[in-house]
Amino acid sequence: MTPAPPPTPTDIHIDGRVIRLKWHRARRTATDAPFTPGRIVEGLACGASVEIDVRTGPGGVPLIRHDPLRWWRRVRPVNLMPLSVIGEELGSRGVVELPAEARLQLDIKDTARVLTTDVAQQISAAVNSFADAVIVSGNDPVAVARIAKQDPRTATGHDPCTRSAVRRLRRTGDVDGFVSAALEADRAAGIIYLDHRIILALAATGRDIVASFHAAGRQVDAFTLTGPDPETLGQARALIDLGADQITTDDPEGMYRALRSVPRT
Template sequence: MSDPAPPPADRASGRPSKDPSAPLSIDFRGHRTMLKWHRGRRRADDPPFTASRIVEGMRLGASVEVDLVIHADRGFAVLHDRRIDRATTGSGAIAALPASYLRGQTLLDNRGRPTGERVLLLEDLTDLLTGIEIAPDALLQLDFKEDAAALDDRAVEIFAAGVAPFASHYILSCGDAAAVERLTSAAPGIRVGYDPCHRGAADAAIRSGDYAGFVDRAVSASPDAEMIYLENRLILAADRNGVDLVDAFHARDRRVDGYTVTRVVPDTVREVRRLLELRVDQITTDDPESLAALDFERLDDDTLTGRTDSGSRLVRWVRRTTGLGPGPTTTRA
């Protein structure tokens, strides 16, 4: 995948103008919901974590997410799993692999074929962003996939140095509030996010129905978090029980990201429509382009409540709009 050309410059400001077709957000009933490019994907068939898509998203003003895992030299690899076998041309546990080895590996596409795009480390993000025109509202989420027990002084030092040049364009997230606190405290200017759904917390809230307690615990655990990341199944389970979790976090001055829509198919169209009605601030998706193509304002209730077999109104509407057929729908982070 070649590095995308920059968008044309706005004549008045000299800055790149936004591509109106870029899948950045959905406007629904007066509320704007951002579309987050999960693992740096703009389309469902994109391989994750490619430099070209990260650069493209930051130029356009997208919300882009990448994952971080600690490698043997105590820095951070931009990968999701603890092993690199499935996602790259290399093999082994990331914790045992030095930066030099990781830099020599190539990312694989969704069919397991080499992409020609190399594995990135945290410090490589600075190199990518240096020299490009970053849109003022572009945001790169760094999702730390480990916990505070994996951190030591060296890892924290490397993290702080790695994010310093573009701290205002980064938001750190993690399922461990202690890790969020330790890393963000060392990195002035970075924005703070927190995912309270880990360690069985989402399942416990759904089973108990104690959604108020869930909100209280989340806010208490990470008091500086501006964005709360919630599993869509949790948001929708609470909604079915008459509880608006999005509004509950808004009342605490937190924004809400609902994750993850992997494919745009009839079942997820219904879910996304309800998330939009609940005024979620951001939706994490592997296919921002197809999701942005749907006109939710024109999706009538009769179509929305149709059956999901191949003859239903909703299936026809989705296929007509996006050209997509059935496929996987949602996943956890």
């Protein structure tokens, strides 16, 4: 079956379901530079799901940045892009209202030790004009909650795939314990972000972790697939069949075209 064209360029519609292809690091295509303000705003304006990384910068200013603190000295100041540029870009383009399906995931890379209440307030202020479209996520639920409490419009998600949690899961095979811990970490989280390798590895053993989170009322995002080569396309189709609600990819446009062009078996 070939999916019908969706209203959003990178959402797949199959059998009455909508599977979102999230723009990893705000890239629409594999050749895009990451975290370009123009691409971030373009994605939001067309109703896409867009992910960016956020870190605390010098002076407590929240930055759109993936790299850890120790790398800052290797980068010229021009590359330290404040989170506030998104609102400024929206304003300069005259974008007053975003489509209801637009989502901007702020993947928080700092722990609560670094992300103080002052920084949380600055993050909330930077996205205030479009807070309805914002999801705050990360490995540290305390840091995420510190931001979310600043504005009741801000949704949250949780990524339980820390190195220690994944090692424990591999060692013990305790899927139920992994799921329970993830749900307990952020009870308000509407979406759980899972490494696609965990989902597929468990499925190969007969365990459906996506179904477990669905049973608890959570959506599931599977991260991160690269471009639409044969292996990755096979993984994407398997994730869709397993019920993933969203797939994070470095090439959402290419993945969208490839998934639509090849009928499912």
